[in-house]
Amino acid sequence: TNIAVSSVHPGGVRTNIANSARIAANTEHTAEEIERRLKRINRNLSTTTPDRAAEIIVNGIKKRSPRIIVGPDAQLLSWIQRLFPKRYLAIANAISGGKLKET
Numbered sequence: 001t002n003i004a005v006s007s008v009h010p011g012g013v014r015t016n017i018a019n020s021a022r023i024a025a026n027t028e029h030t031a032e033e034i035e036r037r038l039k040r041i042n043r044n045l046s047t048t049t050p051d052r053a054a055e056i057i058v059n060g061i062k063k064r065s066p067r068i069i070v071g072p073d074a075q076l077l078s079w080i081q082r083l084f085p086k087r088y089l090a091i092a093n094a095i096s097g098g099k100l101k102e103t
Helices: 031-044 050-062 072-083 088-096
Strands: 007-010 067-070
Touching: 007 050, 007 072, 050 067, 067 072, 072 088
Parallel strands: 007 067
Antiparallel strands: none
């Protein structure tokens, strides 16, 4: 068939999307704390430019890759998830300083 499906797994892409995010009123964190965390995430993890992300995605689609991992941080987390499936969330939380939960 002529149909291919690719799943894109982006890491931190240097865009303004996080800066434009709305903060829920019922959050346990102050706006200043959230802003500080977002700046740290953008500085430390958003290393891929939008142009590079687009290039990776387009190349993956052209190659008919089922899984397209965008950025070095996404590559790292992908390997951590594969190597340590039971410890993945704890490791990801330690790296990001976040509070990820299993769904």
